[in-house]
Amino acid sequence: MQPRRFARELALLGSSQLSSTKPSAIASQDLDALVTSAVRSLAGEVQDALEVAAGEVQQGQDQLLASETRASSVDEARTSLQKALEKTQSAINRLGSALQIPEMIQLSNRKEIRSYAIELMLTTGKNREEVDAELNEAMVSWNVKRLPKIDRDILRIAVAEMKYLGVPDRVAINEAIEIAKRYSDEDGYRFINGVLRRWVNRFLQTSEAAPAADSPANEPPLPLQADSDAPLV
Structure with a gap:
């Protein structure tokens, strides 16, 4: 791994x-x-x-x-x-x-595991309110606090990586999905995929005038998947 x-x-x-x-x-x-x-x-x-x-x-x-x-x-x-x-x-x-x-x-x-794990924990904790507010806007008729804890924390970490640590959106989303497959369920990882793609289209790509240095140049917006962010029940 x-x-x-x-x-x-x-x-x-x-x-x-x-x-x-x-x-x-x-x-x-x-x-x-x-x-x-x-x-x-x-x-x-x-x-x-x-x-x-x-x-x-x-x-x-x-x-x-x-x-x-x-x-x-x-x-x-x-x-x-x-x-x-x-x-x-x-x-x-x-x-x-x-x-x-x-x-x-x-x-x-x-050494790399410890360093990056701590960086993620600190970055996610420091910016939790802003991350949660944006996730709430990216979801339709749903709220971060109502999500299962695992799904909620996977979303927070992925957004923190993209927004504050410069991780390319495709990398962050793919990693979030893989982790969700281990710790959530099928509905959970599909939901996470849809929410993160919606967040990228709503916040990340509209706020950047140019592609990040470590992202592919002129990459088109990620498509939304139909019904992929329906609330879990």
């Missing part, structure tokens, strides 16, 4: 620290501390997913016991069990990601 992609993942998983940790403390963290924070974050998500799955299983069992062969109750039980399976699969995926972190650290540039 590329060091910067791994740094993005560490910043994403460590973003919960931003509201309670001073910037100076974040800047002084070593890579091992960032990894520990990421693993703890994933472990918490695994536990939450399994608890929800257990609740769905119990609900499905109760519905079956009370159904007395009523088709509606059987269908509701089937729906609950399907949700339980989805949450369990999500927990397994999170656990797999947590187990991969130590190996990825050993195979990557540790």
Whole structure:
């Protein structure tokens, strides 16, 4: 895995620290501390997913016991069990990601990972209000605070990279989608793709008189994908 992609993942998983940790403390963290924070974050998500799955299983069992062969109750039980399976699969995926972190650290540039992860965390935290305001404008009848935490933080990091760190929009969007495929779901990464493309067309390309130095010259605007930014339910 590329060091910067791994740094993005560490910043994403460590973003919960931003509201309670001073910037100076974040800047002084070593890579091992960032990894520990990421693993703890994933472990918490695994536990939450399994608890929800257990609740769905119990609900499905109760519905079956009370159904007395009523088709509606059987269908509701089937729906609950399907949700339980989805949450369990999500927990397994999170656990797999947590187990991969130590190996990825050993195979990557540790100094670059730490440096960029901290830069992302500090930049995203410092400019969160402005980023959220622009994301709210880029979404239709939706609000950043109503999004799942993972999706919200992926959007924030991608916008921060494009707006403040000079990362080309195509790179930032592609990286956000790849990370969303690991930590969100299919609806999540499609939603993220649509919102970021809309943000680029609304804010980035209208505010720049000329292409950025590290972006392809005269690149046409990114097309919007139909229904790609419909609200998640």
